[in-house]
Amino acid sequence: MSTVDSGNGPIVILLGPPGAGKGTQAKQLATRLGVPAISTGAIFRQNMADETELGQRAREYMDKGEFVPDSVTNPMITARLKAPDTANGCLLDGYPRTVDQARYLRSTLDSMGRKVALVIEIDADEDEVVSRLLKRAQQENRSDDTEPVIRHRMKVYREQTEPMATYYAENDQLAVVDGMGTVEDVWERIDQTLVHAGLVQP
Ligand code: AP5
Ligand code: MG
Secondary structure: OOOOEOOEOOEEEEEOOOOOOHHHHHHHHHHHHOOOEEEHHHHHHHHHHOOOHHHHHHHHHHOOOOOOOHHHHHHHHHHHHOOHHHOOOEEEEOOOOOHHHHHHHHHHHHHOOOOOOEEEEEEOOHHHHHHHHHHHHHHHOOOOOOHHHHHHHHHHHHHHHHHHHHHHHOOOOEEEEEOOOOHHHHHHHHHHHHHHOOOOOO
């Protein structure tokens, strides 16, 4: 494997609109890279289920489809990046989500002598992702999977996360993958992207 950050394994970021398939693809992607997958949304949901203070704080924002404040999210990620299991790389699903978070991540990784190897954006059209999430609402009962909140999450994505993709594109770290089609179709495209980036062998 190529050395991408001072001898450590790769740090890969997965981004894309709500319902694009980040969580679905993250499992296979993390396995292929041999790194743990970290989802900020999943950490918040676990804390909500456990009724921790962090969970109560996150719920105020998540149920409205707003971002949890950086004062909560950034230190949580820093702690996670300093845990021993991420020393050999990790897959970040849902973080960073704003240009400010991307800058924060860069300075945190700089101080650790590490850097992001690749950013994969899963692209999918709005009608498709809304229909996937409404279907998931019936199966999983996630509190932010109601149509008005889904639409709001899409708006927040367009306004706050899409500019971040440009930030990474300017540094040649961004690969955009078509998220339409079956889960297997999308996985094939992601796998090819990893090979192309030199992160895995064909
Ligand atoms: P988060 O949990 O990250 O949610 P999200 O970005 O809205 O995205 P989803 O998890 O809904 O979609 P996904 O892309 O993972 O799709 P999935 O694979 O599940 O964040 C939730 C909230 O937490 C945020 O709104 C915010 O409040 C807070 N938060 C998180 N990170 C934060 C941060 N960095 N800063 C501040 N706040 C933060 O797929 C969706 C459905 O489609 C599934 O049912 C799946 O089975 C199905 N599906 C997937 N792929 C396909 C396919 N190819 N064809 C058909 N169906 C498919
Ligand atoms: Mg997800």
